[in-house]
Amino acid sequence: MITTRTKDGIATITLSDCRLLTRSDVQEGRALADALQTAGDDDGVRAIVLLAQGRDFCPPVRPVRSQQASLPDIQSAYAGVTGVYQSLAYGRKVVVMGIQGRCTGAGSALALCADFVVMGSSARIQSPFSSVPEASFTLAALIMRLNRAKGWILSDEPMSALQAEAAGLANRVVPEGRLRREALGMARSAARMPLDGIAISRVMLETYLDSQGVGKEFDHAPFYRNALPQAGLPVEGRVSAKQSQPARGRK
């Protein structure tokens, strides 16, 4: 479930279970994309904070084959131009993400797209690339430089909050108890900026990101999703009797 609460020009979107996004749950994906776009379209909202309930922002997912969604549905909810990740990367408002505990799968993919990331001091963030085909390698390379991105992906070593800060993935590291307050504080800083300036800057940023291949990589996401079964990787949400073969989950 996704809830949005708006106060003083800041929309706080809270995920109750980020693992649903890792599992490519179509309903959850649409709900988050809708929440991001609604906040983006609301002139009363000047910045967005993205949080998750629980000890971990996005704990690892135990593979299940519970979804009955088609590839186009998943594409539309997640990688498409109105899907979760592009709504976040190319949205109209600044998005600040607050990460506590473990952050894997979709949580990490979201962190690559968000504008600012604040991490709790004991948080750890793991590469999303084995489980989330929409995760953007180009963004990872642009954010933390090429070799760090490759090392994160291939070694599968989670980055501590301090390592993420040193690599450029996290903007701030704060004690866990102050995470929400700091995320809201960063959002307020952005909210104090002239909204037209932010909006125009984000349009210009889009040009930069697309010149670096970010948009094209989102377009390639269905191809990566189709490659997951061949790689022996879990493909939650992939199953559709009409449109695809049964997915092979990890045993």
Place this chain on the structure above:
Amino acid sequence: MRQYGNLDSLRLAPAQVLFSKDGRTGVARIILNRPEKHNALSVPMRARIAELIRQCDADEEVRALIISGRGPSFCSGNEINEDWGQRGPGYRRFSLTTGVRYGTDMTYGRLGFSQALSRSSKITIVQMHGYCAAAAYFMIATKCDFVIAAPDARIGALEARFLGPAGAVSHIHLNRILGTKAARRLGYTAEPISGEEALRLGLAHRCVPEAHLEKETGTFAARLARRPSGELGYLKSRILAGEGLLDSHLPVMPGLLLSHFFQTEPDELQFWKAVKAGGVAGALKEDKKRAAGARPARAAGPKA
């Protein structure tokens, strides 16, 4: 296929580039074994490296490939004082065939040895100690997935001191790894960075004391190789696709070629005269005597 080189370099290459494979761990090793020349790569050595990478790519047992060097240095770059058939008897210029062959290696061409590394389907790891200079820096170290470096490794475009333009400064891939400021600093000063600085800049993944370097690199590679091969293959494909979108492997034509054909500074001309007279080591020694020479402490070559 035509093999470039002279009788000696062709004969010696198999012993100068050693290969081993541990089928149990899935880790293969390419070991540069020309310590008396700081593992400078002759043309046949580069061809052998490319061939070994191709073999590893086709070998399902191999999941990770370590490249290391014996002796005082990892590698000092390409051999620059080499007759490999580039000029026919009585000719002053390269023939078309040899010119293209040389240019392919020097400009990250698709058929060059550097591309074999950067396009490998296996995880590639550099085990770096001592000098990692010139082509070893911009054609091996920056092209592998991981660099594990000793703290006092000396890494950089040291060739820019003698070859004029540091063409690698314009290579997108290198700028993506180091950041543009650091890439320019290395190219425009020819001063090396240490393994520790390489870690800070994002070139190296780990910095490990030289005494433990081989063991730690092997352990690291074996751990990576335990990941399912399908998963590794998928992740490598994602990275290659992403690098394609970033255009990071675009060949760099002008800089490196210009660096070889336009050398007008007296220091550069003097360097090449000294190479002819006393070899590369003699020329480096000569260069240190000049006021404009690289800092003696950093360009003095390997520790005795």
